[in-house]
Amino acid sequence: MSGAKNGAPPTAYVSARLLDPDSRLDAPGAVLVEGGRIADLGPRLFADGVPEGIRRVDCGGHCLAPGLIDMRVQLREPGEEHKETIVTAGHAAARGGITSMVALPNTEPVIDDVAGVEFIARRAREAKLVKVYTYAAATRRLEGQEITEIGLLAEFGARGFTDGLKAIADAQVMRRALSYARTFDQIIVQHPEEPALADGAMNEGEVATRLGLAGIPAAAEAIMIDRDLRLVALTGGRYHAAHVSTAAAVEAIRQAKARGLRVTCDTAPHYFTLNETAVGAYRTFAKVSPPLRTEADRQAIAEAVADGTIDAIASDHSPHDQEAKRQPFANAEPGIAGLETLLPLSLALFHQDRLGLLDMLACLTSRPATILGLPGGRLAKGAPADLMLFDPELPWLIDPDTFLSKSKNSPFDQHPVQGKVLATVVDGRHIYETET
Amino acid sequence: MTPSGSRSRDLGFPQRHLLGIEGLAADEITNLLDRAESYVAQNRSGQKKTDLLRGLTVINLFFENSTRTRTSFELAGKRLGADVINMSVSWSSIKKGETLIDTAMTLNAMHPDVLVVRHPDSGAVLLLSEKVNCVVINAGDGSHEHPTQALLDALTIRRHKGRLEGLTVAICGDILHSRVARSNIHLLGVMGARVRVVAPPTLLPAAIERLGVEVFYDMRKALAGCDIVMMLRLQTERMHGSFVPSIREYFHFFGLDRDKLSAAKDDALIMHPGPMNRGVEIDSDLADDIDRSLIRQQVEMGVAVRMACLDVLTRPLRGNAP
Numbered sequence: 092m093s094g095a096k097n098g099a100p101p102t103a104y105v106s107a108r109l110l111d112p113d114s115r116l117d118a119p120g121a122v123l124v125e126g127g128r129i130a131d132l133g134p135r136l137f138a139d140g141v142p143e144g145i146r147r148v149d150c151g152g153h154c155l156a157p158g159l160i161d162m163r164v165q166l167r168e169p170g171e172e173h174k175e176t177i178v179t180a181g182h183a184a185a186r187g188g189i190t191s192m193v194a195l196p197n198t199e200p201v202i203d204d205v206a207g208v209e210f211i212a213r214r215a216r217e218a219k220l221v222k223v224y225t226y227a228a229a230t231r232r233l234e235g236q237e238i239t240e241i242g243l244l245a246e247f248g249a250r251g252f253t254d255g256l257k258a259i260a261d262a263q264v265m266r267r268a269l270s271y272a273r274t275f276d277q278i279i280v281q282h283p284e285e286p287a288l289a290d291g292a293m294n295e296g297e298v299a300t301r302l303g304l305a306g307i308p309a310a311a312e313a314i315m316i317d318r319d320l321r322l323v324a325l326t327g328g329r330y331h332a333a334h335v336s337t338a339a340a341v342e343a344i345r346q347a348k349a350r351g352l353r354v355t356c357d358t359a360p361h362y363f364t365l366n367e368t369a370v371g372a373y374r375t376f377a378k379v380s381p382p383l384r385t386e387a388d389r390q391a392i393a394e395a396v397a398d399g400t401i402d403a404i405a406s407d408h409s410p411h412d413q414e415a416k417r418q419p420f421a422n423a424e425p426g427i428a429g430l431e432t433l434l435p436l437s438l439a440l441f442h443q444d445r446l447g448l449l450d451m452l453a454c455l456t457s458r459p460a461t462i463l464g465l466p467g468g469r470l471a472k473g474a475p476a477d478l479m480l481f482d483p484e485l486p487w488l489i490d491p492d493t494f495l496s497k498s499k500n501s502p503f504d505q506h507p508v509q510g511k512v513l514a515t516v517v518d519g520r521h522i523y524e525t526e527t
Numbered sequence: 528m529t530p531s532g533s534r535s536r537d538l539g540f541p542q543r544h545l546l547g548i549e550g551l552a553a554d555e556i557t558n559l560l561d562r563a564e565s566y567v568a569q570n571r572s573g574q575k576k577t578d579l580l581r582g583l584t585v586i587n588l589f590f591e592n593s594t595r596t597r598t599s600f601e602l603a604g605k606r607l608g609a610d611v612i613n614m615s616v617s618w619s620s621i622k623k624g625e626t627l628i629d630t631a632m633t634l635n636a637m638h639p640d641v642l643v644v645r646h647p648d649s650g651a652v653l654l655l656s657e658k659v660n661c662v663v664i665n666a667g668d669g670s671h672e673h674p675t676q677a678l679l680d681a682l683t684i685r686r687h688k689g690r691l692e693g694l695t696v697a698i699c700g701d702i703l704h705s706r707v708a709r710s711n712i713h714l715l716g717v718m719g720a721r722v723r724v725v726a727p728p729t730l731l732p733a734a735i736e737r738l739g740v741e742v743f744y745d746m747r748k749a750l751a752g753c754d755i756v757m758m759l760r761l762q763t764e765r766m767h768g769s770f771v772p773s774i775r776e777y778f779h780f781f782g783l784d785r786d787k788l789s790a791a792k793d794d795a796l797i798m799h800p801g802p803m804n805r806g807v808e809i810d811s812d813l814a815d816d817i818d819r820s821l822i823r824q825q826v827e828m829g830v831a832v833r834m835a836c837l838d839v840l841t842r843p844l845r846g847n848a849p
Contacts, residue, residue: 303671
């Protein structure tokens with residue numbers, strides 16, 4: 092472990108394969124980190140050796156990329172610290188190659204005022220692990236009625252506005268949120284599900300019918316996105332659809348982008364990795380919101396990541412303890428603890444030749460940084476030294492029992508993956524190194 | 528498919544629990560029905576009680592009210608000589624989940640041999656079966672399955688029609704919420720009957736045709752040529768505007784009366800899992816017509832079928848004694 096941000100000696104990361112999605116750099120080379128920032132980088136840097144006084148870190152030919160930016164996580168702090176804390180999530184994120192994460196405001200209390208935003212920032216400073224940003228609630232107490240102090244919250248560091256796991260359902264409220272947020276160039280992040288249609292436990296279809304579970308039709312997502320896109324056109328606001336899961340939704344967003352609307356979206360790895368059959372015999376670890384969809388939807392999501400319609404991949408980290416999941420399926424909480432599996436599950440798209448390594452990394456680094464206006468996500472002179480060293484090929488089996496997250500709710504137990512994080516660096520500090 | 532085979536069967540039933548009909552093989556179902564036949568005779572004789580299950584404890588664990596199913600299981604257990612205990616847990620008044628697992632663990636510590644479980648949530652009985660080390664019988668879980676109901680329906684049909692294979696059965700009403708419908712669809716399908724479902728689309732689950740049934744929205748068309756008309760109960764809370772507009776409209780289009788029944792075969796028989804809503808899904812006279820209605824026989828077959836299930840599932844505990 093190196094020292095603090097300002098006390099650390101300059102460090103040279105040599106013998107690396109440099110990967111920077113933003114500048115399309117993919118070449119052997121080195122990075123010089125000084126004072127927590129990238130001071131220099133390139134293929135010829137330190138070609139004649141590392142000078143005296145600079146610490147030398149040999150990357151062994153592995154990939155050095157910007158640290159991942161996970162734009163959708165639930166930290167459970169404050170309020171549900173038995174499921175996760177900013178510290179435990181920080182360790183889990185570091186192990187996952189994540190250097191910045193953006194927390195949802197659905198805590199207890201809800202992050203809907205300046206004090207809440209400051210609390211998260213303070214706890215993150217104390218934890219001193221990965222960088223933690225937070226969304227603020229779009230409406231007070233997430234009740235979907237009165238908009239929050241968007242301007243003040245943004246001034247105090249809120250990175251976007253969302254009602255978390257709840258859709259902003261009222262069209263007038265959504266219109267005003269989009270419209271008002273324009274004042275401060277803030278983005279509204281929607282959980283795109285029409286609530287009246289989303290009162291079910293899994294995707295509507297044969298599997299739900301066999302299991303006797305209430306279904307959620309794909310239309311629940313498409314209807315909300317279609318409506319929101321019209322409100323975006325009406326207001327000129329900035330809109331981001333979270334965790335899209337259906338072919339219909341990505342098609343709507345594809346067309347909106349072609350029309351020039353200021354619209355972005357993300358998905359989570361489970362939506363291009365699993366389909367509704369993962370529910371099997373009531374496996375609550377495969378219960379997520381929105382639900383896992385059909386195989387055709389899964390394919391469409393993977394395609395939309397590949398063609399850039401989906402801008403970003405987020406873990407949608409939703410830690411839950413055993414009690415929340417060891418329930419009859421309809422009563423179980425939705426969500427997957429995803430921080431530690433974000434990179435390897437996403438790399439499957441690269442290994443399946445759906446898209447190149449740089450394009451895949453862009454979904455996890457530069458694009459979410461751009462959407463939320465975050466520093467990091469780039470290998471560039473002057474950028475924060477938020478780095479991830481990884482081997483994109485190394486095969487391993489996911490084992491949730493070994494998660495550093497406080498919660499182990501993952502449907503990917505013994506799921507074979509390729510690609511492993513070797514080290515994670517935040518502001519020049521090594522916050523994670525693999526055991527090998 | 529004959530009620531009692533000419534050759535001796537080994538009455539094989541490899542499953543440890545009876546959680547559902549889906550996945551059971553035709554011969555496993557036939558074996559259960561054949562065994563149930565012998566209990567029909569026993570129940571009608573002067574000597575109703577045996578000591579086959581002597582020393583075994585059966586707990587009826589009901590998280591949902593059901594006087595008739597619970598009574599049927601209780602009688603079945605007692606007629607086989609088991610010690611039967613009834614436990615009712617008010618599901619709505621307690622915190623969910625924790626109590627299901629906690630209750631299961633508590634009961635498990637008392638070493639019952641069989642748990643008979645009714646629960647309002649789909650999959651809850653499977654979840655419970657994973658936490659205990661006794662035999663579990665599903666007495667109805669949510670909208671998922673009610674296997675002993677399908678077995679007693681099959682036994683009733685077989686006794687009146689002599690077979691299941693080749694019959695046409697119409698299941699009418701609230702298919703969406705019905706565990707009885709799902710179990711019957713699986714059972715009748717695997718036994719070679721043709722199954723039709725008929726309901727307004729608001730009461731049909733998505734992709735129901737993928738379960739191998741023909742879908743109808745019109746009662747007379749659905750009943751045309753049917754051997755069996757199986758009516759389902761419509762819950763009160765679904766009658767007024769949420770799934771159907773009114774009782775009056777529902778009965779007019781989907782309630783079984785003599786006029787609609789005339790579309791079926793002349794010897795078509797009527798079934799209902801009970802309790803009936805007279806004048807909602809079925810005409811009151813028709814329900815009581817002993818020439819057409821099998822509703823009371825279904826209740827009788829229920830006890831016999833549940834005796835057969837208790838018998839077959841406890842066989843490993845009894846050292847495979849026949």
